[in-house]
Amino acid sequence: GSGGRMDPLFMATSLFRRRRFEDCVTICTDILKKNPLDQTAWFLKARALTEQTYVDETEMEEEGIAELVMGDTGIADVARPGTSLKRPPGTSSRATSQGVRPLSQSGRPLSGFVRPGTQSARPKTMEQAIMAPRTASTARPVTSSSGRYVRLGTASMLTEVDGPFIDMSKMDLSKYAKRPTLAKALFEYLFYHENNVRSALELASLATEACEFEDWWWKTQLGKCYYRLGLYRDAEAQFRSALKQFQTIDTYLLLGKVCIKIDQPLGALDLYAEGLRKFPNDTSLLTGIARIHEGLNDLDKALVFYRDVLKSNSINVEAIACIATHHFYNDQPEIALRFYRRLLQLGVCNAELYANLGLSCFYAQQYDMALNCFNKALALASDENAADIWYNIGHVALGIGDSKLAYYAFKLTLACNSDHAEAYNNLGVLEWRRGHGEQVLCVCVCVCVCVCCDGDCYVVPALPKALACFRSSAQLAPHLYEPHYNMATASEKIGNLHDSYHYAKKSAEVFPDHLDTAELLKQLKQHFAAL
Secondary structure, three states: OHHHOOOHHHHHHHHHHOOOHHHHHHHHHHHHHHOOOOHHHHHHHHHHHHHHOOOOOOOOOOOOHHHHHOOOOOOOOOOOOOOOOOOOHHHOOOOOOOOOOOEOOOOOEOOOOOOOOOOOOOOOOHHHHOOOOOOOOOOOOOOOOOOOOOOOOOHHHOOOOOOOOOOHHHOOHHHHHOOHHHHHHHHHHHHHHOOOHHHHHHHHHHHHHHOOOOOHHHHHHHHHHHHHOOOHHHHHHHHHHHHHHOOOHHHHHHHHHHHHHOOOHHHHHHHHHHHHHHOOOOHHHHHHHHHHHHHOOOHHHHHHHHHHHHHHOOOOHHHHHHHHHHHHOOOOHHHHHHHHHHHHHOOOOOHHHHHHHHHHHHHOOOHHHHHHHHHHHHHHOOOOOHHHHHHHHHHHHHHOOOHHHHHHHHHHHHHHOOOOHHHHHHHHHHHHHHHHOOOOOOOOOOOOOOOOOOHHHHHOOHHHHHHHHHHHHHHHOOOOOHHHHHHHHHHHHOOOHHHHHHHHHHHHHHOOOOHHHHHHHHHHHHHHHHO
16 A cells, blocks of 8 residues: 555455454455445455354254253154163163262263263253353253354344445345355354354355256255254255265264264264264264263273374363373373373363372372472362362372361361262261261262352251251262262161162162162162061
8 A cells, every 4th residue: 555554455354264254354344434335354354253153063962951951853752772862871781880980960970071961961851951050150951052153143133333234135145146255254253253044044045056956065055054053954964965965074074963963872973983984084073983982881992092092182171181081990000101291292271181180190109299280280270160070189189088078078078079979978978077076988989070058957967967968968969879879878777768769779879780779779778677
């Protein structure tokens, strides 16, 4: 430009390439004020606004109450073993023992990497569905609006000085559908920035007709719209049609996502395997296969595919974390420590990693390093993960025989999160020790993090307080067998055989292979037979 100034449009393009989207939008807005018909500036502004709210559609999202409780996408209510992600793990022959590896609220063994849906429960009743998850920072239950699309559409609510950037009521979509370049930019703006799925679907339909159904990209976008609207069969048809014209990794991932949504994990595995034949050693497809095997409780196969991921991409954080967790729960803390140290070398620095390092050091008998790691974890802890860190510190204290430190650590856990079921259980065990001086109860397994009592409670006698802790733990976490078994054992010790039998039955339902529960039930049946 004149006077040595850079051309504004060139400057906006440079800012866009450097991902300085807000500055790019500002310059494009100034250009459009001077010339509202400048298509280049309009296109660049639409792209910049889209990039600000873009999310990866190939990743799984959190399921809301409507999808979990009232969803009708499943093929069968009672699926065959190994064919459904919703089948309880206790009925699977490949399930990992809960005595070795703790379960998440969804009933699956804890993975090394938190993904949407892996830590939240899959409720069977509406009462369980509306309960807030343990890691939630609000009392609102997890819904679709609080999950993936929480920010989509919020930018369009901000009123601009001269009105909205694109007024859909005055736009002729059929005119844009005949101009592919502008149509694609407009579609992504409507889909990602405005969250206007219906208008985006209309535009994609018109553009597909304009190109005589020969453009695979528009078919993929139609599938995305149908998926967002809950029309999974229509989305599947569009994705398969797109694959016939042109094979891409994203289309395979999106089609696999549809299969998982309608609870067909084996179909998703077949799709990913087909994709690997077209795109050998692709880490996205390998990771998808590993996740499905992990969801089906086939952890050995999952480990094989996570190792394949690392052969192609040695810095994949999810694969490293999952392999480390597998070794930790298989009595190999030294190997787990090597993988966690690798994450530290990659630049991952958070409280969860240092807590896992501390646990690995402790079980590898490197006690001095364990304390330093937990100190670092506490320094980096937030309100969401401080409870789990204090809980693991309590476990370390139990391991070294310091019951007093363990007691205060579990109390601090409940101060950070009053719904921490495992801490209630272990606190009850310590209270029972105070009253009986013997160890006959189960302590909850320490948690590899991937993841309050009143002031006058000290005047309550130890035994009733222990029972109250067990009862609270059982109510907060029905998927744990330890509080049910402990409640059954404590009730049997004080002569309350009816409650003991009731909780022992619940423990057997959660963990059928628990030998102590089976022995307790046998003793109770002998007592009842004698009466």
